[in-house]
Amino acid sequence: MSNDYPVIECDVLVVGGGSAGAMAAIRAKEMNPGQEVVVFEKGEIKYSGCIARGMDALNIVSIPGLTTPELYVESNRMACHGIMDEPANYRMAERSYELLKKLESWDVCFPTDEKGEYEVLQVHPKGRFCVTMKEPELKAILAKRVHDTGVRVVNRTMAARLLKDGDRVSGAVGLNVRTGEIMVCKAKSVILTAGGTARFGLPNNGYLYGVYDFPGNTGDGYCLAYRAGAELSGFEYTLIYYIIKDINAPLLYITLTRGANLLNAFDEHREKDHPSISSMLQEHNDGRGPMRIIMSHLPEEKIKEIEDILFTTERPVQERFFKGRGVDFRSGEIELWPTECFLCGGHGLTGVRVNENAETNIPGLYAAGDTSLVARGHLSGAFVYGEIAAESATNYSADIKSVELDTDQVAAFVKDRQKKLEQSGNAIPIEEFEYKVRRIINDYIRPPKAEYKLDRALWWMDRFREEFVDLVRIRDMHDLFKAYEVENIIQCATMSALASKERKESRWGPWHFRTDYPDRNDSDWLKHIVLTQGEAAEDVRISHKDIIRMTG
Ligand SMILES: Cc1cc2nc3c(=O)[nH]c(=O)nc-3n(C[C@H](O)[C@H](O)[C@H](O)COP(=O)(O)OP(=O)(O)OC[C@H]3O[C@@H](n4cnc5c(N)ncnc54)[C@H](O)[C@@H]3O)c2cc1C
Structure with missing residues (x-):
């Protein structure tokens, strides 16, 4: 094969x-300014990722004197129904205050009162850990620091395959999402921070990209790790949120913590003690929804404060959305509705298995943020574990002299890409195909689940793999990267159906509710379900692993 693609190192x-x-890249340069750090980013780093979807707090900060990492572990263990490796969560909480201070030193705004104290909300079962943040420029601040520290950012480039040198990871193949050009990056270590699977179930609004989480996240991190031999867990935790109908944007913490009322369809009040998402979903599913946020009783200054956060830090498009709907917070109400189901390490429990050093089971491969499994770490987990992954990767790389590029692995990808480009005469547009895949995910994987439905999901995913080759049209380079995304969505759906089938109990409220096993069963299922790749991508191996508890 001719070497007609650029190779960077x-x-x-x-x-x-x-x-x-972004945090990992900055930390890697802080650790060793002389080392070469590259970021492959599918979009444009200044705008990409969850932060642009709305961010109003660092959800987990253990402020000395107010809470402790031990209390956080206890609280999160309750929220995770016991399915959580405690040392990784402890380490996140332990470093969370230091992280807040670091962000503050970068001019990220965490409002304080006249006594200099942060606004800290209780949104976890125990303890106040959620620190209000008011920083519409957060992503721009991070992106600037990434550039200023000398990191090489390769925008519009989707990592499509990891490369291996023997057992260890040795880089990745990138695909330009606009030109379809390939770029190979030889790397001594790789950190996976590609988010969760936001485009999983189809949202009620019917728009492929109208999802709650960042729509560029299609489970690529999970699939890259899986194909490289890494262990994954928590694919049965199929999350559904309960937020603003149609726009799928968040607002609960901001409004409820500032005195808004929450009413169900029978005008019964539910705002007391900030009800959990799962209890709101339950109420909705029981036919007492939709629930509504009402603020007409609040003074003008409170409403202005809420608007100020929702229309700037949160998601600026909300202002236009409410105007279009004719909703004024002073008189109207905001209807809430369940989102699509999705997979995520930060909000949920789905991810590449890592230890408290962000190491996977593959030498040289690290993971952080929503791609990794540090249960429900949210933004705090993404930042802290971004840093930890960078520290581990830097130390590992320092001991590696060089890595070999196996051109056969690149050639296999080049061939696959070429085969896809030959599908230009097929009948079905890639968008229609994605729509169908995600509609089937809604039908058979979205809870409530049952063995019959999960088997149907698996049957459909096998069929989609065949139809993909025979029927899907790939007209241009833009379709090409979408094709890789949809392949990953199908792979995630297969893994989710298998893990859901394996866990023969119900757990996590509505998120893994099995009508054929309606009860929680701690004696048999207080453990992880682990997925690894067998002979081929669709050959998913299932095993079980114990929960790691704190010792001492
Ligand atoms: C609407 C919303 C509101 C939230 N609010 C809060 C909050 O107030 N407080 C809080 O603590 N947490 C909040 N969270 C959670 C928190 O934002 C996330 O857990 C965290 O930002 C995840 O970071 P990440 O780096 O893992 O993923 P992301 O920030 O989504 O980054 C993933 C990046 O990977 C890129 N990518 C994907 N695939 C590839 C590929 N194959 N190759 C190259 N690049 C790729 C994407 O383009 C994206 O830039 C919120 C999340 C959402 C969705």
Whole structure:
């Protein structure tokens, strides 16, 4: 094969320049300014990732004197129904205050009162850990620091395959999402920070990209790790949120903590003690929804404060949305509705298995943020583990002299890409195909689940793999990268159906509710379900692993 693609080299390659990836890149340069750090980012690092979807707090900060990492572990263990490796969560909480201070030193705004105290909200089962943040420029601040520290950012480049040198990871193949050109990055270590699977179930609004989480995240991090031999867990935790109908944007913390009322369809009040998302979903599913946020009783200054956050820090498009709907917070109400189901390490429990050093089971491969499994770490987890992954990767790379590029692995990808480009005469546009895949995910994987439905999901995913080759049209380079995304969505759906089938109990409220096993069963299922790749991508191996508890 002719070497007609550029090959770049680095010490640390970061896949995904969102919250965790930006932080990892900055930290890697802080650790060793002389090392080469590259970021492959599918979009444009200045705007990409969850931060641009709305961010109003660092959800987990253990402020000395107010809470402790021990209390956080206890609280999160309750929220995760016991399915959580405690040391990784402890380490995140332990470093969370230091992280807040670091962000503050970068001019990220955490409002304080006249006594200099942060606004800290209780949104976890125990303890006040959620620190209000008011920083519409957060992603721009991070992106600037990434550039200023000398990191090489390769925008519009989707990491499509990891490369291996023997057992260890040795880089990645990138695909330009506009030109379809290939770029190979030889790397001594790779950090996966490509988010979760936001485009999983189809949202009620019917728009492929109208999802709650960042729509550029299609489970690529999970699939890259899986194909490289890494262990994954938590694919049965199929999340559904309960937020603003149609726009799928968040607002609960901001409004409820500032005195808004929450009413169900029978005008019964539910705002007391900030009800959990799962209890709101339950109420909705029981036919007492939709629930509504009402603020007409609030003074003008409170409403202005809420608007100020929602229309700037949160998601600026909300202002236009409410105007279009004719909703004024002073008189109207905001209807809430369940989102699509999605997979995510930060909000949920789905991810590449890592230890408290962000190491996977593959030498040289690290993961952080929503791609990794540090249960429900949110933005704090993404930032702290972005840093930890960078520290581990930097130390690992320092001991590696060089890595070999196996051109056969690149050639296999080049061939696959070429085969896809030959599908230009097929009948079905890639968007229609994605729509169908995600509609089937809604039908058979979205809870409530049952063995019959999960088997149907698996049957459909096998069929989609065949139809993909025979029917899907790939007209241009833009379709090409979407084709790789849809392949990953199908792979995630297969893994989710298998893990959901394996866990023969119900757990996590509505998120893994099985009508054929309606009860929680701690004696048999207080453990992780682990997925690894067998002979081929669709050959998913299932095993079980114990929960790691704190010792001492
Ligand atoms: C609407 C919303 C509101 C939230 N609010 C809060 C909050 O107030 N407080 C809080 O603590 N947490 C909040 N969270 C959670 C928090 O934002 C996330 O957990 C965190 O930002 C995840 O960071 P990440 O780096 O893992 O993912 P992201 O920031 O989404 O970054 C993933 C990046 O990877 C890129 N990418 C994807 N695939 C590839 C590929 N194959 N190759 C190259 N690049 C790729 C994407 O383009 C993206 O830039 C919120 C999340 C959402 C969705």
